[in-house]
Amino acid sequence: MVGNGGREHAIAWKLSQSPLIKALYCAKGNAGTSRIARNIPIEPTDIKTLADFAQREGIDFTVVGPEAPLCAGLVDEFERRGLKVFGPSQRASMLEGSKVFAKEFMQRHGIPTAEFHVFEDPQKARNFVKDFGVPVVVKADGLASGKGVVVCKSQEEAMQAIERLMVRKSLGEAGSRVVIEEYLEGEEASYIVLLNGDRYLPLPTSQDHKRLLDGDMGPNTGGMGAYSPNPFVDEDTEKAIREQIVERVIEGLKREGIYYRGFLYVGLMLTHRGPKVLEFNVRLGDPEAQPLLMRLRGDFLQTLLDFYEGKDISLDIDPRHTLCVVLASKGYPEKPEDGKEILGLEEVEKLEDIVLFHAGTEERNGKIYTRGGRVLNVCAWGRDLQEARERAYKAVENIKFDGMHYRRDIGLRGIRSLTERKGF
Ligand code: AMP
Numbered sequence: 001m002v003g004n005g006g007r008e009h010a011i012a013w014k015l016s017q018s019p020l021i022k023a024l025y026c027a028k029g030n031a032g033t034s035r036i037a038r039n040i041p042i043e044p045t046d047i048k049t050l051a052d053f054a055q056r057e058g059i060d061f062t063v064v065g066p067e068a069p070l071c072a073g074l075v076d077e078f079e080r081r082g083l084k085v086f087g088p089s090q091r092a093s094m095l096e097g098s099k100v101f102a103k104e105f106m107q108r109h110g111i112p113t114a115e116f117h118v119f120e121d122p123q124k125a126r127n128f129v130k131d132f133g134v135p136v137v138v139k140a141d142g143l144a145s146g147k148g149v150v151v152c153k154s155q156e157e158a159m160q161a162i163e164r165l166m167v168r169k170s171l172g173e174a175g176s177r178v179v180i181e182e183y184l185e186g187e188e189a190s191y192i193v194l195l196n197g198d199r200y201l202p203l204p205t206s207q208d209h210k211r212l213l214d215g216d217m218g219p220n221t222g223g224m225g226a227y228s229p230n231p232f233v234d235e236d237t238e239k240a241i242r243e244q245i246v247e248r249v250i251e252g253l254k255r256e257g258i259y260y261r262g263f264l265y266v267g268l269m270l271t272h273r274g275p276k277v278l279e280f281n282v283r284l285g286d287p288e289a290q291p292l293l294m295r296l297r298g299d300f301l302q303t304l305l306d307f308y309e310g311k312d313i314s315l316d317i318d319p320r321h322t323l324c325v326v327l328a329s330k331g332y333p334e335k336p337e338d339g340k341e342i343l344g345l346e347e348v349e350k351l352e353d354i355v356l357f358h359a360g361t362e363e364r365n366g367k368i369y370t371r372g373g374r375v376l377n378v379c380a381w382g383r384d385l386q387e388a389r390e391r392a393y394k395a396v397e398n399i400k401f402d403g404m405h406y407r408r409d410i411g412l413r414g415i416r417s418l419t420e421r422k423g424f
Contacts, residue, residue, distance in 0.1 A: 001026045001037060002044045002074065003065025006326070006359035006377040007286035011065060012037050013357070014293045018301035025059070031368050032358025044069045047077050054083050061305060062086070070262075070282050071097035071143060086304055088262040088282045092253070095264075095280040099148075099179045100141045102280050109252035111245055113277040114269075116181035122166040128180060129158045135183035140165050142174030146210065146222040147333055151183065184269040184276055187232040187413070190288045191241050191266045194307050197259060198250050201307070202242070204295045204317055205230040206288040207414060208267075212333065214409045221333045222374060225410030227323040227385060228291040231418050232270055241268065241275050249280075261308065290357050290377050291322035323388040323411050324379040325396055329360070330403025332373035336360075337403050340370045344398040353381045354395045370401055385414050 001012045001024065009032040016024055016036040027050055029039035042049050045068050054062055062078060064070055064087035073090035094101040106113045114137070119125035129136060129152075138161040140148030148171055152158035158180075165175030190208050193200045206228040212218030233241070245266055253260050265281035265288075284292070293300070297316040306313045329336040345368060348356050357379060360372025378396050382388030389411040396406065 001029075001033070001063055001065065002050065002069055004028055004030050004044065004360075005065065005286050006357045006374065007284055007289040008065035009033050009357040009359070010290040010293045010377075011063060011284070013355070014296065014300040015063065018299045020299070020301050020305075025053075025057070027053070030358045030371070031361040031363040032356070034363060045072055047072060047074045050074065051077050051081055051083065054078065055081060060084060061301075061308075063304065064262075065283060065286075067093065067096050067143060067281060067283050075262075084308065086262060086308055088260050088264075089258075092258050092260040092262075093282045096282040097143060098141055099139050099279070100177060103179055103181075105252060105256075106277060109248050109255075111248045111252070111277060112274060114181040114184050116179050118177060118179055119166075120177050122162050125162045125166065125178060125180060126159060129155060129162070132180075134158060137181050137183055138162060138165065139179040139181065140171050140175040141177035141179065142171070144171045144174050146220055147171070148174060149220050151220070184271050184278070186269045186271040187417075188278070189230045189233050189237075189241075189268045189270055189275070190226070190285050191233070191238075191246070191268060192284060192288065192292065193246055193264050193266075194304075194313075195250070195264045196261045196307055196310060198254065199307075199310065200246060200250065200264075201313060201315065202238075202246075203263075203315070204228045204292050205233040205238070206285070206292050207232070208285060208288055209407060209410055212407075214407050219333060221328075223285065223287045224326045224328065224407045225324055226285070226287045226291050227321065227388065227411045227414060228288070228295055229321065231385070231414050231421075237270060237275060241266070245275065245277060286359075287324045287326055287374075287377055290324040290355075290379050294318070294322040294355060294379060294381060295320070318381075320381045320383060321385045321388045322379060322381050323385065323392050324357075324377050325392050325406055325410050326359070326374050327376040327378065327396065327399060327401075327404055327406045328374050329370050329372065329401075330405065332405075336373035338369075338371055340402040342368045342370060342375070342399065342401045344400055347398040348378065348395050351391075351395050353391055355379045356395075375401070375404070385411050385418065389415065
């Protein structure tokens with residue numbers, strides 16, 4: 001397992017339940033993965049050292065959590081050495097690694113997405129915004145851990161985003177080219193599939209919460225909570241997502257001679273004119289992976305191995321609802337604090353229908369400390385979304401660390417939509 005976050009703890013948790021597992025290693029993992037796997041001190045992007053390790057230890061199968069090693073060519077290097085790895089190649093990972101590539105790919109293959117323009121010159125970008133008007137969305141071309149997208153309601157905000165990304169280069173080269181696109185309105189949905197060439201299998205639907213603060217206020221983050229299933233994705237919507245998006249992506253990849261094997265995440269806005277793609281990710285979402293994997297029954301490792309080999313597989317989905325609340329450090333996402341002791345974890349681990357995934361944590365002398373912005377994921381199962389939500393938030397009350405903060409409205413939009421539909 002390659003990666004350190006909550007998503008990787010959730011994947012490792014699921015893989016570790018497989019009777020096929022003889023040993024599970026996590027590079028480099030966190031305090032949570034250390035309980036179910038052996039953490040090894042190799043950075044996820046140190047591809048050569050990882051491949052050396054996999055060869056030396058005779059690792060049979062590697063699963064990659066985050067985008068950075070995929071975009072840096074981990075899969076290509078492993079495959080060159082005859083190592084089995086689940087994830088897309090560097091070329092296929094461009095769907096996430098470059099927003100410009102992704103947008104132009106969608107344009108070439110008739111995949112619904114927001115109207116857009118690409119800029120390398122900040123002055124041209126400013127002039128465009130003046131003509132086009134607001135709201136608009138300014139997106140850094142390269143990888144930015146969810147921090148490269150600015151939704152601008154005013155012209156001033158757009159000018160600031162252009163200045164920050166293109167002139168001051170706050171994200172380095174990732175922001176030297178930007179996409180400026182039309183603002184879309186609607187509900188967001190995450191649609192994730194297992195993809196191998198022209199075979200695909202959808203995972204349960206979910207909804208992420210990208211903004212830092214309640215009511216979708218504050219800056220974009222990597223994600224502050226998620227739940228599954230997503231009530232906004234009804235049967236017709238799902239059909240549209242499959243036919244107009246997923247199947248066109250597969251066809252497009254084929255036409256361009258790009259072989260894709262791995263998870264493909266489609267971030268969507270469900271607009272009144274149908275679903276439109278906000279972004280592609282070439283891996284599971286974090287935190288969507290957590291509630292989503294909690295709904296898969298059966299042997300996930302076997303499923304992945306079979307799918308990797310090109311066999312037909314099916315998924316056994318738990319009908320219960322799941323919800324995940326992210327506990328973050330003071331200063332996240334700009335400058336998160338580190339090294340605060342975390343209290344109350346044992347109490348949460350004892351609770352029924354709750355799973356605690358670690359993200360930015362580390363263990364020192366038997367104590368657990370924060371390390372990074374998103375620290376813990378408190379996740380719950382419930383008969384419905386409401387119950388999952390109540391359980392997760394009740395469990396959160398047990399946990400404390402200096403500067404801890406979290407959103408209090410995860411799942412609320414979904415619950416409202418369900419009660420409205422029932423006519424309450
Ligand atoms: P992305 O990384 O492109 O998915 O963007 C991160 C978040 O920014 C999304 O989850 C949306 O909340 C928001 N966003 C991105 N693009 C748009 C758009 N065209 N219209 C409205 N909101 C957007």
